[in-house]
Amino acid sequence: MRQSARVAAYLAKQKLRRRDKFPLLVELEPLFQCNLACSFCGKIQHPEHILKRRMPVEQAIAAIEESGAPMVSIAGGEPLIHPEIHLIAQELLRRKKFVFLCTNAILLEKKLDNFEPSPYFTWVVHLDGLRERHDRFVERDGIFDKAVEAIREAKARGFRVGTNTTFLTTDTPETVREVLDYLNDDLGVDTIQISPAYAYEKAPDQEHFPGVAQTRRLFSAAFADGARKRWRLNHSPLFLDFLEGKVDFQCTPWAIPSYSIFGWQRPCYLMADGYTKTYRELIETTDWDAYGRGRDPRCDNCMAHCGYEPTAVLETTRSLRQSLRALVQS
Numbered sequence: 019m020r021q022s023a024r025v026a027a028y029l030a031k032q033k034l035r036r037r038d039k040f041p042l043l044v045e046l047e048p049l050f051q052c053n054l055a056c057s058f059c060g061k062i063q064h065p066e067h068i069l070k071r072r073m074p075v076e077q078a079i080a081a082i083e084e085s086g087a088p089m090v091s092i093a094g095g096e097p098l099i100h101p102e103i104h105l106i107a108q109e110l111l112r113r114k115k116f117v118f119l120c121t122n123a124i125l126l127e128k129k130l131d132n133f134e135p136s137p138y139f140t141w142v143v144h145l146d147g148l149r150e151r152h153d154r155f156v157e158r159d160g161i162f163d164k165a166v167e168a169i170r171e172a173k174a175r176g177f178r179v180g181t182n183t184t185f186l187t188t189d190t191p192e193t194v195r196e197v198l199d200y201l202n203d204d205l206g207v208d209t210i211q212i213s214p215a216y217a218y219e220k221a222p223d224q225e226h227f228p229g230v231a232q233t234r235r236l237f238s239a240a241f242a243d244g245a246r247k248r249w250r251l252n253h254s255p256l257f258l259d260f261l262e263g264k265v266d267f268q269c270t271p272w273a274i275p276s277y278s279i280f281g282w283q284r285p286c287y288l289m290a291d292g293y294t295k296t297y298r299e300l301i302e303t304t305d306w307d308a309y310g311r312g313r314d315p316r317c318d319n320c321m322a323h324c325g326y327e328p329t330a331v332l333e334t335t336r337s338l339r340q341s342l343r344a345l346v347q348s
Contacts, residue, residue: 021089043090044090045275046082048072048097050095051096054156091120092118111139117140118180123144126143141179144182145166148200149162173207181209183197184215191239213323214227214322229319230318237262254330255344256331256340267329269310270329272300285304
């Protein structure tokens with residue numbers, strides 16, 4: 019409720035200022051290094067000297083301050099490798115930003131003492147299926163059990179914990195329901211985020227990324243008979259409608275921009291067509307009309323939440339019926 023109220027006030031302020039492009043959430047990547055090497059990932063395919071770079075705390079905070087975004091998702095790479103990641107989080111929380119720290123949880127229990135529970139802070143642990151499927155996905159045995167243990171410990175210490183699950187061509191409606199039931203009922207996480215995989219150009223594995231039609235079939239079957247209401251999904255109803263193919267719209271990449279050690283990434287978290295020093299420069303110098311399904315072939319099979327969730331949120335605010343629907347289902 020606190021987050022919804024803050025975002026609603028923020029959106030109202032942008033409307034009063036007549037701004038048509040603004041960030042809802044910034045994907046902050048303070049490093050690219052990771053302690054896993056998943057074949058589906060397009061974020062770790064950099065030379066060693068790049069993987070060793072760490073974003074200074076002051077640089078990270080200055081970028082978020084400049085953007086004005088109310089929410090920050092700290093990703094990577096694996097953020098907990100960064101020696102000052104807790105300081106970045108602390109400074110953002112001191113500014114009352116909502117912080118979602120994404121992690122594979124390998125280092126989570128070891129690093130918990132560096133953090134304090136806050137209504138503004140959420141751990142987001144990547145769990146890409148149940149034990150066998152997740153360990154196969156990350157290409158290392160034992161990671162699922164380690165992540166589950168870390169989630170239970172974080173919950174016991176009073177932290178909010180969410181999960182993020184990516185779905186591939188190998189998934190079925192049954193596997194979707196199985197993992198969502200486990201996360202929601204057995205593990206008891208606070209929020210669940212889902213997304214069809216995006217075909218990173220640099221990812222070694224290019225065979226298991228679902229297209230639009232397959233994604234819609236998968237989620238419409240998995241969510242049949244109102245099933246999606248039983249899970250604590252951290253998405254707007256319109257975005258879930260979008261995954262099912264009930265609605266369609268273009269993405270709004272400027273609303274969830276990515277800031278990394280290279281700068282502001284053009285045009286989005288998933289595609290790297292250059293970088294700018296400031297968010298304002300990103301907005302003013304990017305040809306946004308050149309991107310999106312039907313405009314750029316790289317976008318044709320993308321249904322990722324980082325592009326379409328903000329569209330769903332903005333569409334929700336333009337409709338009283340959708341706003342009430344989102345309020346009821348939140």
